Amino acid sequence: xxxxxxxxxxxxxxxxxxxxxxxxxxxxxxxxxxxxxxxxxxxxxxxxxxxxxxxxxxxxxxxxxxxxxxxxxxxxxxxxxxxxxxxxxxxxxxxxxxxxxxxxxxxxxxxxxxxxxxxxxxxxxxxxxxxxxxxxxxxxxxxxxxxxxxxxxxxxxxxxxxxxxxxxxxxxxxxxxxxxxxxxxxxxxxxxxxxxxxxxxxxxxxxxxxxxxxxxxxxxxxxxxxxxxxxxxxxxxxxxxxxxxxxxxxxxxxxxxxxxxxxxxxxxxxxxxxxxxxxxxxxxxxxx
Numbered sequence: 001x002x003x004x005x006x007x008x009x010x011x012x013x014x015x016x017x018x019x020x021x022x023x024x025x026x027x028x029x030x031x032x033x034x035x036x037x038x039x040x041x042x043x044x045x046x047x048x049x050x051x052x053x054x055x056x057x058x059x060x061x062x063x064x065x066x067x068x069x070x071x072x073x074x075x076x077x078x079x080x081x082x083x084x085x086x087x088x089x090x091x092x093x094x095x096x097x098x099x100x101x102x103x104x105x106x107x108x109x110x111x112x113x114x115x116x117x118x119x120x121x122x123x124x125x126x127x128x129x130x131x132x133x134x135x136x137x138x139x140x141x142x143x144x145x146x147x148x149x150x151x152x153x154x155x156x157x158x159x160x161x162x163x164x165x166x167x168x169x170x171x172x173x174x175x176x177x178x179x180x181x182x183x184x185x186x187x188x189x190x191x192x193x194x195x196x197x198x199x200x201x202x203x204x205x206x207x208x209x210x211x212x213x214x215x216x217x218x219x220x221x222x223x224x225x226x227x228x229x230x231x232x233x234x235x236x237x238x239x240x241x242x243x244x245x246x247x248x249x250x251x252x253x254x255x256x257x258x259x260x261x262x263x264x265x266x267x268x269x270x271x272x273x274x275x276x277x278x279x280x281x282x283x284x285x286x287x288x
Contacts, residue, residue, distance in 0.1 A: 018209060025212040026201075028219050032191060033198030041191055042250065045184060048226075049246035052233030059234045066235045077179060077228055081120055084186040085113055087221050088193050091214045095196075096277065098211055099203050105276045112261065112270045116189060119252055120182060127176050128161075135173020137164035177238060177245030183229045184249030190222040192257050196274040203277075 031037055064070060076083060089110060096106040137159035164171045197215050201207060207215075233242060257272070265271040 021209060021212050021216070025197075025207075025215055029198035029201065029215070032219065033195045038191065038195055042188060042253075045187060046246070046250065048230065049180065049184065049233070049243055052230055053237035053239055053242070055230070055234035056237045061235075063235065065231050068236070072228060072231070076224065077183075077232075080179075080182045080186055080225065080228075081117065083221060084190065084225075085117065087214070087218050088190060089113055091194060091211075091218050092273075094211045094214055095200060095207075098207060099200070099277055108265075108270045108276070109273065112193075112256075112273075115256065115270070116185070116252075119256075120185070123181065123248065123252070124178055127178055127181075131173060131175045132160045135161060135171055135175070137161075138170045138172060140170060175241050176248060177232075177242040179232055180229065180242045180245030181249045181252075183225050183232075184246045185252050187222060187225050187229070188249070188253040188257070190218060190225070192253075193273050194218045194222075196277070199274065200277065 060066070065072070092109050092113075093106060096109065159167075159169070161171050161173075194215055197207070260269060261272050263269045265275055
């Protein structure tokens with residue numbers, strides 16, 4: 001048997017997988033890059049955050065996703081920004097490398113992720129400070145008197161939320177859901193960053209398989225964040241904490257991608273996804 005004949009099935013399989021990858025990514029790019037999806041996605045996300053807790057009336061409390069120590073929560077939810085930064089940053093770098101643009105332009109676009117990272121770090125610490133200031137720690141009292149009249153809580157001062165819960169005491173106060181904040185923000189950020197893939201296909205250097213695979217992974221990550229957001233709203237509803245977190249994530253995206261990044265590109269403004277990459281001014285900026 002000829003060596004070429006032996007390798008023929010493998011080559012056919014690679015061509016088939018390449019054709020499937022191209023078909024799937026082209027379809028996803030057309031959907032995610034359409035103006036209708038981009039304009040309606042924030043509205044859909046806001047509706048999910050507002051009415052998602054109603055799903056708690058239909059989901060089972062015995063579901064494996066109703067356990068706070070589930071694998072998805074431990075491995076993905078607690079590192080939402082890390083996963084988003086890795087996949088989105090890799091997509092941006094590979095997109096600009098395939099288009100043979102300068103490293104300075106690539107770094108300018110990567111700086112958007114740095115700005116979001118600083119915003120997430122600052123908001124997380126600020127929200128923690130506000131929670132400690134607006135709440136109080138209580139120590140449950142056990143005994144015959146407590147059993148007769150119900151649970152008794154004794155105020156414990158000079159305790160933060162973290163130290164209070166670690167001491168198996170009760171924390172009561174107002175809070176903003178940091179999980180809903182970062183999930184909402186990352187969903188909106190991912191759509192903004194990967195939606196230019198459809199327009200980037202018209203460049204002189206068409207996207208190769210590695211870039212298409214990264215685009216597919218980013219799309220799957222977007223679906224994962226939407227799924228986790230629904231799981232939190234359905235299995236762990238906290239009104240209005242989650243709604244405040246979702247609103248804060250929306251405001252952060254609105255201020256950056258619909259405000260600051262739409263200014264003229266300069267050393268203080270990295271610009272929108274696609275600025276300096278796409279050829280025409282019409283495709284550089286999404287429609288208002």
